[in-house]
Amino acid sequence: MNKVAHYLQEHVAGEVMTGTDARKYFSTDNSIFCLTPSVIVYPKNENDIRKIARFTWQLAERGRIIPVTARGSGTDLSGAAIGSGILLVTPAHLGRVKFIDPKGGVVSVESGINFGKLQQLLFTYDRFVPSAPASLEYSTVGGAVANNSSGMYSIKYGVMSNYVKGLRVVLANGEVIETGKLSKKELNRKLGLATFEGEIYRSIDALLEENRELIAKSVINVTKNASGYNLVDIRNDDGSFDLSPLFIGSQGTLGLISEVTLETEPVGAEPVLLCAYMDSADSVQAAVNELRELEIMPSAIELVDDNLLNTVASINGNYLKGVISPPYPKFVLIVEVDGDKEHKLKRTAKKAEKILTKHAKQVVLEIDQDKQKDIWKIREASAIYSGHNQGQLNPLPLIDDAIVPVDKLKNLINVIYALFNQEHLQVAVWGHAGEGNLHVQPYLNLGQVGDRQKVFRIIEEYYKQIRELGGSTTAQYNDGRLRGPYLSRIYSNDVFQLFQKIKRIFDPYGTLNPGVKINVSTDEVKPLLRSEYHLDHIYDHLPFS
């Protein structure tokens, strides 16, 4: 065992591992990259995280940089849950519920708690967190906050940042801070602190003041955006100030989250589901535009294309039997309407049906909950697609999460088909059409030189077009190592430099998850490309994305 591991073993309460098998297991997440950690620690409590941060800070002061990467369940698709230094694996011990107020709908948890378990607990109080990702059964709340994750209900309910009330965060030097909405008076108190926390508040306050206009102009006009650092929600119109938005979506590059306090929503009446078969991207666009104007925003507007359904039918002939039959329509649009007032909900569902009937060749409105489950199987077919290899070919998460302004949805669909045609690749499209956010995973063989070269060519070309459409490279899966190199292309140079300043303020020595999100180039990530790809970490329960 190396010296660092030895020191850690003597000073932390949790387990420290350096065995070859453990390091190999933790060398991958669900991305296309591989990076072996030196040491793995299962922190027992927040104090362990503090000690490790303090230790690496002190070494960094003397010129030795040891990266620290927080890891939840490692389902990250962007290569952000792997690192070459110390890996802090939170689910082992940090899974406690610290506080729950079912009446007020607030819950505080340790960051390593399994999101699915928390959701089950909340359901017993008739509450839930609607921004949970589809991967909630085997991922953590800390990972969802650090990625600013979201699921198919974000069209109506928003993303994780809409539900975070406050955080406990271990800073790069080991200090612990609590974030949350501060009044002017509370902010002034923070600004006067003679600690690293005080330094951070002063630097961020000054940075926001000096760059007001630039920050206002930096916003990309999409419904959700996980790229970069969130500079716009720190200061609010009512004079309040909150550092939480900076940590949310920062992928462990600004601080290590030990606790999360979340707001929740009450469970509403049983939803109504609609399923429409459509011929063209134009019809999908027209329907989405009108559905978004309804008096109640649908809780989901989801899309799958015929390529996905054909592939899934060829993998498993029984999966779609009795649900939808070939020849499949070009697109299936699934629309859910929910709400707490049943009569309003039903009225809106009827209006949605009218809209869909105008644009679709076939529409079904379903109130029976069991039959709704059958319809959802169409959308959930993406789990079969993304979990299935064709020989040496794997469906790879390369360009799986771009988002464009909703009125450019059909352009996005056309861009995807054209690009895959040009590259002679099989293509399937699915995702959150109502938000302009689509998923695609081309089948490639990472063991072949030609396909490895294609990876970055496809990424380059796709993001050029996403930028032209005014979109972002990531709506919910975040930048990581995969999209970090493209951050400076979707934001202006001035905004990118602000992101770099933010990183320096929180992490002056670069110990926190280096190589992720910021200050990373394609040349640095190319050697990390895996030679084979599989979803071993999650095969026991494969969700749809």
Ligand SMILES: Cc1cc2nc3c(=O)[nH]c(=O)nc-3n(C[C@H](O)[C@H](O)[C@H](O)COP(=O)(O)OP(=O)(O)OC[C@H]3O[C@@H](n4cnc5c(N)ncnc54)[C@H](O)[C@@H]3O)c2cc1C
């Ligand atoms: C099949 C599949 C489906 C998916 N579906 C969705 C989806 O619907 N929506 C969606 O948004 N995502 C989805 N994802 C991506 C991923 O599952 C989510 O981002 C999830 O929230 C990550 O949680 P995790 O515990 O696995 O985090 P990890 O993968 O372990 O980590 C994710 C990031 O968070 C950081 N991190 C973790 N814990 C902490 C902490 N305590 N403090 C600071 N930083 C921390 C890590 O360093 C890393 O940067 C999917 C992934 C797969 C494989």
